[in-house]
Amino acid sequence: MKHNEIPPGSLTLLILRTLARHGTLHGYEIAESILQASDNVLEVEEGSLYPALQKMLVNNWVKAEWGVTKGNRRARYYQLTAAGRKQLAAESSNFERVYSAIARVLQTA
């Protein structure tokens, strides 16, 4: 196993959280910041970021705008919307609940 894969379904949560913390990022930056924030423990299959972002665009959780990178290349920058913030809150609390439940089971075991 090359790295620690992230649990299924949590990619959206990670993206939402990352965007909430850093504001406006393009795809590569999102991937990088997830990696760094998790001390390189979590590794996204990088490409799968993009279908996930499209899904979030459809749901209006993020909005995208084209901008220019420091290296002077065109990039699509993503930003949370109000609906995205709401979704983040909902998914986080859900994650907390599930995570703590799993943790409790593991402790008693």
Next chain:
Amino acid sequence: MSLLRRIQMLFRRSRFDSELEEEMRLHMDLREEEQRAAGVTPEEARRQSRRNFGNPTVLRERSHAAWGWGWLESLVQDIQYALRSMMHAKALTLMALLSLSLGIGANVAIFSFLDALVLRSLPVTRPSELVMLGKGDDAGETDDYGSTTLYSYPFFREFRKSNTVFSDVATVMSFGSEMHGTLDHRDSMQKLTGDTVSSTFFSTLGVDPVMGRFFRDEEDRVEGKFPVVVISYAFWQSEFQGTPDILNHTVKLADTTFNIIGVAPPGFFGIEVGHAPDFWVPMAMMQSLPSHSKGYADGFFQSNYVFGRLKPGVTRAQAEAETNVLYQHIVRSLPNADLSAYNLAHLQNAHVSLTNLSTGRSFLRNTFSDPLKILMGVAALVLLITCANIANLLLARATTRTHEFAVRQAFGAQRLRLIRQLLTESLLLSVAGAGLGVILALAADRVLLRMISGGPDANLLPLDISLNVRLLAFTLFATVGTAVLFGLVPAMRASRVAVNEGLKESRRSNSNARSPLGKGLVIAQIALSLVLSVASVLFLRTLVNLTHVDTGFPRNSVMLVDMDSSVLGMKSEDPRMIAMFQEIERRVGVLPQVKAASFAAFTFAQGSWNGTLNVPGMPFKEKNFVRHNVIGNGYFNVMQIPLLAGRGFGPQDSATSHKVVILSESTARDFFPAGVNPIGRHMYQGKDPKPENDLEVIGIVRDVKFRSLDERKTYIDYYPNPQHPWGYGRLAVRYDGNFATMSTAVQNTIRSVNRNLVIDHVTTLDRVIERTVVNQTLMAQLSTAFGLLAVLLSAIGIYGLMSYLVGQRTGEIGIRMALGASHTGVRWMVMREITMLVISGVAAGIVLTLLSGQLVRNLLYGVAPSEPVSLLVGITLLTVIALAAGYIPARRASRVNPMQALRYE
């Protein structure tokens, strides 16, 4: 919100793709740079970045999928593929399109008439609440005490006032719509259609005027005081060019100038489907109309249909109960009620049933609804045969595509996806077929309307047969239905391929060679075709039988001149009027090439005036209606109806002489005791033996057909015009020579007697008779067309299936021939198979024909549905055509070159 974004995305597909591409490339490039910066070799850095990113194609697809348009994309793909594969098999596509457009077109055309005549609701407010008093049948009977079909105006007024079940009640006169009048101050009179109605007519139907107003109550309450008319929208447009000051215009009828006070909404025609009046007049003005009817205040002038709108929550049964209580009460209390024991007994048995009026009433419906329903069924059968045909063609094609499907399944295509693909092809085929079919139907509708209206010289009936939502829904239903019918089975079959076998075997797979499904379809086709061909033979024979019916008079060389004598403003009993008619008869009668000329109240199929006769000493036949006719002295000569006994009418039969009557043969026989010579005997018209009803029988003439060719025994009696003055509308002339010249001569002669008489229309007795069999003609022509179409389709079906089977067996046949089978032997082998198909189909068809015979019994004349000759004709026709269609592939089979066939294998 989300849908809007998704639709936007759909229109920016290429931009979407390029942006995604750019974004992903940037990602990989940045990763590559980072790796290189970390000291990895350029190649390794590139490889790493690509590997970490994943499969871009899959990712792109998943990105697309996020937008949820996958189904649409694959549909577009399917359609593109279907178009390609249809173009690939041009002959099949053309065949299928042609038969489908004929099949669907026929259905749509017939349905549009069924819809217009039988199914469509009146264009009024909540038509389902409308009911009519009585059964709404066409003809009432004047002697009937207390009619339950037609009602007097005083009855209506009383009924409207006392009932509690209708939110409003209205009435319309059942006759007298045709008249002549003058618009504004134009030079000449023109033919007009106007209905006489109560002031509540429009409000009960719940329509609003587009201009002006409708009638007020007082305009219907005081007789003759308010000369007002409401005109129809179409009349406003056609005769007044839609002028906005229409309310300043007038219509002059007889001596009265009527002010136009309003315009009805477009499409409104009242309650009679197929009858679209130009205007409506209040009942109170009936005596001012050219017919000068005096029944406004007569409690027993039973001339009107009465209808009402049920109050909310009142059921038809409740309304009927109250209506009958009121009916008994009102009829008895009418001022001129004659409450004899006989009349009371009659009245007690009278029952008014309420009839749903949501689709209106229609004189056409009685004639055409059965034929149309049968034709609808026939058209549906033709469509079924078409479906079977196309299914067969597709089935054959599917087998040749086995290889293709095997390859596609091997590449991972799902079976459902293949079925969907094939159904898309079917759907595309039927949508294209339906498109052509609708165009065809629009053309066919015009021809049909012509036919129903009575031929090329008749006025078109005002029936709305244009495309509408219901029709399009029907078409859609037919289209999808047919696509599923003919597409599903071949699709299921084609996709059920064992991949290995399909790939291994040669393209000409033998697995379906026996093709029981294909054979089943052909048998079904033959069976249905037999039903249709027998039906067409039956309808053709009906038509032939009818045209050979003995009418009792020769049909040819009689000219009928329709005129309107009511425009003269004289009453029919006016001696000047009687003299004028006689003068016309005399002057036309002496024209060269005219043999005889006479007026008649009723010539063939011109309606009737029915009543009863009372012969002293015989039981009163209250159920045996006699058709009364009023005629000129030369009528029997014109019609060449032989006088069997006594004498005809002459100058001695005047207004002041004793009233006389001539009876038809059957009337004389059935109303007088056997063995008694009726000549010189007396009888009464109607039941009452009053002196003024006394008639002396002076002659007996041969029976003739009176209203229709297929009528049974009809009782007729004839009265001389001076004794029974009639405002004649039709002169009959027996002539020799050219119709056009004679017609001009006759019209000039009529004008020379009275230049003010309006002559409408000149026709011949032949044409009139032809028009009475319009629906039988329609049935005969259409069922023949459908029958031939069905047989043709079946022939194509047989040809297609057998060609395919022969093609499949080329190798086998080659071997047989190499082993010494003769050409004839091979041909016989194939023909045997075809014969088996035809025999099975015909057998099934005979059963079906016998089962469905009862459906058409009422539409036949002089021939029974199970009659063997028709069946035999149908069977022979079908067998010959089917075998001929099968012979071509059989011959091709026998010409197979064994060497070639084997080499090919």
